[in-house]
Amino acid sequence: MKMTLSNGKVAIIGAGPSGLAAAKSALEEGLEPVLFEQIGHLGGQWNQGAPHSGVWAAMHTNTSAINTRFSDFPHKVGISLFPHHQEILQYLESYANHFNLLPYLRLHTRINNVARGPKGQYIVWSVNERQEQRAELFQHVIVASGRYNKPRYASLPGLAEFGGRVLHSFHYRNSADFAGQRVLVVGNSISGLEIASELGQNPTVRVLSSCRKPRYILRKQLYGRPTDCVAFTRAAVYTSRALAPAQVAEDLKQVILSTCGNPADFGAPRPHESLLQAGISMNDQYLDLAKQGRISARGGVAYFTADSVVFQDGQAEPIDAVILATGFDVNLPFLSQDIRDTLQAGTDHIDLYHHTFHPCLPNLAFIGMFPQTGPYFPVVELQARWITACWSGARPLPGREQMEAGLAEFRSFKQRRYETTLHEMATQLAADAGVAPSLERYPELARELLFGPLTPAQFRLEGHGALPGALADYLQCLEQIGSYAGLPLAEPQYQQLQQLLEALPQETTLHLLSKELETQAEPAL
Structure with missing residues (x-):
């Protein structure tokens, strides 16, 4: 079989939300994607009926619409608060059309193997619907093939x-x-x-x-708002730093019991x-x-x-x-044994720096290949933006020493916990990509930046890839869930902020937020 050179193109494996976000981000960075999809339609898990989809007929999302979208492409007006799976598929189709991704999509093309090539490149073997095999040399590869497509069958006696x-x-x-x-x-x-x-x-x-x-x-709703808009906030990140895990868990338990x-x-x-x-x-x-x-x-x-x-x-x-709702294994059969060994790929996790890069696998990246509590759309898009910004030179790629330290942290993490959370991942990746909104620029959003939802629209407010319409989009998202910028803190929020200030005196951002919120709360003269 003859091998062809891809001339610096980015191979993206999987045309679900992660792959589509990666393709669109690559184009924004001046990179040309080749988006591989094994069946005849995009959408990944949201394409009901596909062999790799576990969606059932009546399924709705358990995440809110404002968190089940990308940063620069709002849902159509009138979408359900917790959309039906067909609404999400239609959204992904519209996204691909709007950003002209279809010309870069190779349907009915299965990836059989990805292996290291010369000079930090990768050889990608694929086969199309006519069973024609092809080997290509790519400068960059993104694995976006999905975390939940290999059922784990429990071993139960009898x-x-x-x-x-x-x-x-x-x-x-x-x-x-x-x-x-x-x-x-x-x-x-x-x-x-x-x-x-x-x-x-x-x-x-x-x-x-x-x-x-x-x-x-x-x-799915707490205090009249979607639970994912209440539970996954920057305040939750600070709380996890300020309090012992047992105290955080006890406080959350009391919320669950009371509601x-x-x-x-x-x-x-x-x-x-x-x-x-x-x-x-x-x-x-x-x-x-x-x-x-x-x-x-x-x-x-x-x-x-x-x-x-x-x-x-x-x-x-x-x-x-018997229906076994017993989870899913990591599924990366197309990666060479050498790459899987380097990643220490197991059934639950693969070893990566911030779930994205590996220091021994330059020019290879992963999106959405980790178990998480909370919506995935905000996180996979941040990963896509970070990866492609690094490869275009718009953001610095983490150095080897930094990645090795991150790997050590992750190996410790996976000994203690199985899943990460939306707020942990979104705040980390927004910092990596340089797109976290700042209090200095948006003081009127102080309350929402701390206690509000981590909806993707806010990650277009500033930094690389900022958009002029992002603020209006973000405020519209807040209005959709009955939250409005500039309102004073509620008493429970005030008490939580004081607790965080006492526990984290070194957190400058928290003190700035506190001063700004006190200013907003002062009565007008």
Whole structure:
């Protein structure tokens, strides 16, 4: 097979949100992308029916519209607060058309292998729908193939002998497929709760929901606003620095209990007293359905028989089907063994500096390949902007020593935690990309910059890639959730700020914010 030279082009693997953001960012930086997509349509997970999509027919986002978008392309007026998956696919299609990405898209083209080439380049082997193989040498490669496309099947005693239907949540499509059946949903992640809830609203289905570790359950709105706009803020970043993890968890638990209740009050298993031990999930209907008896919430599975499940408390229940909501493994089969070894690629994580670069793999970058709590759209776009700005020379690429230190921090992190969060990732990547909005330039946004949502529009206010219409867009996002710039602090916010000031006296930005907010709160003379 003859190898062709790509003349400095950027190979981008995957045409979902991450890949589209990468292609658009590359063009902004004067780089030419080649966007590979293995099927005949863009959209990634949001393209229901694609082999790599786990979207089901009635699925809506569990993240708000203002956080499920990119920084410079607002949703159409009237979109749902928590959009249907088809609305997100239409948004991605419109994004690709608006920014003229389609000419750079190679559909029906699967990547078989990516390996190191000469002079820091990479050899990319691909095959198209006519089974024509091609090898190309690229100066840069971005892996944007998705984190949630390889189902993880739990190893449960007796499951192999169970005679009913067994499937992963990735393959669930609608409740009608289980009409008249007794269905066990294993796992209480968001997908597990959503599928159990959808089944529970079908009167012909008897639903059992099992979990080894009961979690506290948030609803999709808190205090009248989307939960992702309340929980993921810069204040949350400062709080994690100021307080011990146990204190942060206890404070959050009290918020959940006061707004959503304890699952045990709804007939579900009682979570561990420590939120750090229990964890959090999210769903609007699950607890109410459990209280109504539409979902029978149980503990962990002990074993299966040919036609039943036996729980750890010894109770047995006849069942017809099992849905395993048991997570996903990292899936990078197209990377050479050498690259996977360098990344120390496991089932949960790959070792990267700020989840993006590796010091031993120059000109290779990754987008969205990490487990995260909270919306991904703001973060993957920041990654795309940072990567392409570094490769164009608009931003300095981190040095080897800096990356090695970051890798050491990540290896320590993954020993303690599985997921990162939106607020951790967005604030870090905005700093890396040099696009974090500053108080000095926008003093009237002091309250929202600290306690407001990390909606992507704010990352076009200043820095590389700033846009003149970003402020109006950002303010419109705030209005959509009933938040307005310039309002005084609420009492809980004031108390939280004072707590942070006492705990973090060295944080200059916090003190500037405090002074600005005090000025705004003073009565006019």
